[in-house]
Amino acid sequence: MDQIVTLDSRQEAALQAVANKFVSVRKGDVMKALKEMIVLNGRLQDQLDARSAPRGRQGW
Template sequence: MDHILTLDSRQEAALQVVAEKFVAQHKGDAVKALKEMIVLNGHLQERLDAVERRRRATQ
């Protein structure tokens, strides 16, 4: 993990709402929701890594 974020109470409340909606989309199955989030984050990380590789190649 490269970054640790500290959220204020407003940000925490907003994140809680999003998390509850995401779990609700998975019919209340938090483990299923977590697994999907891990997969989604993996895809996003791959895209970020590809952008970084292209950026370094052009320097």
């Protein structure tokens, strides 16, 4: 996750719209939305890590 992403203006506008909706669903509580996003990102990262882990005889 050491990657810097550059967005063009269209992508930035789309991201802003999604962020606004995410916060509004949480009744405007930005801190609650941020905390929830951190938890969701952690779960997604765990899933990605599990998929990229070498397959084989784990635990043997």
